[in-house]
Amino acid sequence: MDPVNPWLDPSEVRHLAEQLLRPVAPVRLSAADHGFDESFVGFTSGGVVHVVPEVKMTVEPPPLSAAPVSPPTPEPPPYPPSHILFLQRIHIFRDWLAKNFQATDIFILDREGKVIFDESGHGRLHFMARNLAIASRGSGNIHVKIGPAAILELIPCETPYGHIVLGALVPNALPVGHVQTITESLIQTASPA
């Protein structure tokens, strides 16, 4: 009896092996795709990261008469019918997120950093998300400016399926109320019927 072939798909193995022998195509970064520009040090290759001079932070006193303005919180997404599949529920959530928060390149990682859902197609974005999520474990959402008009927003979330991390590019950092709404909606979406 053949000791190997019945246990694996030879064409798949060969394809995977040939893929490893090909040079990896360089990642093309363009503003149209992801909003990253050359100044984003996180993607610098070759191990040399130019340190950006520290920017002196200034705090402006709030105008005395102005009441705090918080943007209106969008309605949560429609509760998905119980019979539809997990991935379809995620798609409903994704559409709601994109429509209400101008979010793009949405992805979801599980607790091991594996991709559950992804529309970014950008492995380095996942890699960065994993590192940031690990580095700030337990301290809530994180956002990092990665381009002139792109913020990577990461929202860790405990769901019945375990700990997951939602990532998305948004034009501006999300206020606390929005993050809370998104977290609740994601928990709702990821909860089994």
Next chain:
Amino acid sequence: MCRASIHDYTALAKGRRKDFRCVLPTVIFANSLFNRRVISIAISSQKGGVGKTTLSINLAHAFARAGLNTLLVDADPQGSVGLSLTRQSRLLAGFYDFLADPSIPMERLMIPTRLETFALVAAGQASDYEAGNSSSGSHLARVRAFLHNAASRRYDICLIDTAAGLFGVTNDIISSADAVIIPQQAEPLGIRSVPKLLEGLNRLRITNPRLNVLGVCLTMIQHGLAESTEAASALRQLLPEEMLFQTAIPRDEIFIRASAKGLPVGVLEDGRGAGTVFDSLRAEVQAKLARSRGASTYQPH
């Protein structure tokens, strides 16, 4: 500089100086190839017990005997390299200590041997040492800092014996290394794990696009056992020729005797034959590295 007691294998090696003369052309070639920049090669496998440590120790020794400044790093939490070559490995600071505290100077970690071109870094004593199960990415910066430090010590080559499985610190090492060699035991069960390994390496090349997959090296081949030779032959048919090393490591009692004495196999009196196997593997590795420098695109069959 840490002066751990290394078994006295290099005294034996001194008796083999003439080996240096016969490999001199290779040395000149290698130094120009490496251009005094350290080449880091991870020795990794999906499955444990495939002969990773044996391959790492003896391949490192082959490089060192060929005149290349070689650093062998034990990044396996089981600490097998240290346990094989140093009596005091359970007391030495090592790789995991550096990950826990990068301010530890490299000189404290590097264990010299009497072979001038060969040094070791043991696995170490840090608390992560036993666990070895941290998340991927959490040690990436420190692994790169370690390799950077090795490069600044003018090593030509740094072989890293990793823990089995593609996760945690092993992922960070492969994400930082120049190349990877995959020891694969020539037996059916091990070979069934190959797809998972290839998938994992493809995933890691997203974070490390310059990773050069040097190939799979068949280990522990038992020529008298049909299942072993059939498995080896099946793998040779399955993978592209470029993905497999021509050199295969046989299962031989001499490896057990060598590790019992704390020696690379090539320095045993009757180890010349086994040592030649690793010289051959070393030459293949160098040829593959040279080809990859000039390679444009890979053409599948």
